[in-house]
Amino acid sequence: MDVFLASGRAHLTEETSTEIVVVTGNESADLDSIISAITTSFFLSHLQVLGGNPIIVPFINIPKSDLALRSDVLYILSSNDINIDNVYFRDDLPLLEQFAAKNPDQLSLFLVDHNIISETMASLAGVKVKGVIDHHVDEQLYKDTAKIRRIETVGSCTSLVADEFLRRATEKAASLDHRDGEQDMDEKHRPNWIKQATRMLLGAVLIDTVNLNPDYKKVTPLDLAVAKEILPYTGWDNTDGVFGKIDKARRDTSQLSWYDLLRKDYKEWTVSRHGSDDQTVKVGFSSVTGLVEKYVKRDGVDTIHKDIKTWSKTQDLDLLVIMLSDDLGEHQGGYQRQVILNPITDKVGGFVDQFEALDEPKFERIKSIDTDSFTKEGGRAYRQHNTALSRKQLWPMARKLLTEPPSQQTPNL
Template sequence: MTARTSVKAFLATARTALTAPPSKRQTPLTFVVGNESADLDSLCSAILLAYLRTHSPPHTLHIPLCHIPRDDLSLRPEFTSVLRRAGTSPEDVITLSELPGSESLSPKDTRWLLVDHNALTGQLAQLYGAHVEACIDHHADEGKVPQDSPLRVIEKTGSCASLVVEQCRDAWDALSASSSSSVEEARAVDTSLAYLGLAPILIDTSNLQNADKTTKFDTDAATYLESKLKGGVQQATASSTSGSSGSYERKTFHDEVAHLKEDITSLSLRDILRKDYKEWEDAGVRLGTSSVPQDFAFLAKKAEGESALAEVIHEWAKEKDLGLMTVLTTSSDDGKFKRELLVWAQSDKAVQAAQKFEKRCSEELGLSPWNNGRLDIDEAGRWRRCWTQANLKNSRKQIAPMLREALGA
């Protein structure tokens, strides 16, 4: 029997293993990493999965890696809040800024487990794509993870964290049963881990109320995690009282994290575009997507005009060397959820793909011109459309593959 390790202590152990001198480093190192948008689901799922895999047979250390530079953590106050609930802080997590270069850590001395995506992208893909061994994900299967991988889970869920919980329940329960820690210590660890799982599940399913996103995996995982909170905090049920002192109530916890995630008033427009950003490259065209938790009216007001907003988006696309730039917004107007979508093509090939996307997908997505087409342009080699989106079911998870298919057609 072994003592339970706190999340903070686990992260310290992982950092020590990663930063050890090459001559003293035990290889291969196994990394768990979420996707490059580094949203709450990716960040929390990576830590939760790494912890539970490390503390279950064969007890191989798994290093959770935040798929962003350290400076970008400041754009995610919701993650900071959840880390505090888990008894740790942003200073403790490991980011791309701490990942040794290939001259110090050879790619062949690494193993990669992906969460919240099933294909590495960007610089990590170039260096480590051949060393991906497993995945737990809820996006479309890109066929990059070998079919015979020992762990290859790709299922539709609202949150990837729900799949992590589903895969690790037995290991978690066995860990709790075999721990030599005191009851109080074990409960404290369970509470920390439960918050890491609950936060993304509740956020990604709108507190389990979004029927289009919430699956049985999500409701079962939330129930399981809340059972872990019982005894660790004051009555973990949907009807109990709540407070920041450590008690838990589902709606209050959801609202607390959601407010931090959606409050982008203090961010610059560039930071808003880079906060939840993902990109792919297909058929020689780089596609970038920014998800924003406010509507275009908010963004235009912040930019002090639609032309100024377009210029900021254009500059971001240039900075990222994009042929096709997409901004997807979500917002609530008087309690009514809505989506909007902007697609901006800036090369002949990208224009052709964007026009194919419009022709193929407008009806399915329920697209109609935003603000009488005030952000639309149609010029040689430059094409832009901004729409309101009537079909609220489809998020980046569905729209990005539509755009990528148009690029590859």
């Protein structure tokens, strides 16, 4: 697979008449998003499903230096011999912009793990979107331009990627083999990319679905079916061991500051505030592994608040929402979620009370980080009772509160 990745790096700096398709994940750049981008780009190139034989390159929507914050991603990539120097990062965005300016009809995007061009790539908003594979709320875009448009509610976007491409890719590899007229490849004769791709895909599926455990209400029938189909190609006997290794890497936050954790798995949106024709609100969502009590004990309440303020100011936010989660084990309360709300400007006045009053999910106030200044400025921290709801579900709820007047909002959102 590295041969494929290396072949794409030179083309953006060359004069070329060939179309280039950039496969990009979302701006949180978590394991699911990054693996979806890398494997989708490979499959699109291998299968040539877009027509016209374009050059396909993966794009990771964070600065390259920030990859060091993602220990689970580093573990998966390194254990599958993927050279990150062969992948485009946000540092390379100026190259894309320059190429698009010179060749406006020769650059297009393929979105994975999101279905609307992120604000960090707003400079390419005019570029044609040729494909979408995602598992978030459907924004109803790109229906006229996307040759592949698949948006389904599943546990992991990589499940959709595998279901869309893997069977065709392995069948093509088998048809090219022709060894003694055999149609099925044994493990010895499979090309190396099959093991690389399936191990990366299944690793992401396992993390997103907590090892396919239905108790966490993340896994869907498609995730289960894909995992069952993928496993024989990986060379693994079962999923338990590899899940444990990846999850251990993901949960190890010992080398990351609280500030780093706020920016590690982060998304932001700008929406129009209801009641105003021209007022916009910028909202950031950080997802953090570990509950807030852990970081209060490690770093202190003052550091927690200082870094929240600094990150909010750095991103020029009106509202920062921090979602925390951890599995404390069967005898310590199991899987838990918390939410911290940090309103910064008057533009989000009233939001905290509305959010707290939601019937679903139910929130219970916790005071682990309460200070006079934090609560006076509207800050709140909560335990979230319905742990099945992640950022994927909470952001649409928050957006509705911000953009629609109360008279248009349904009681349970």
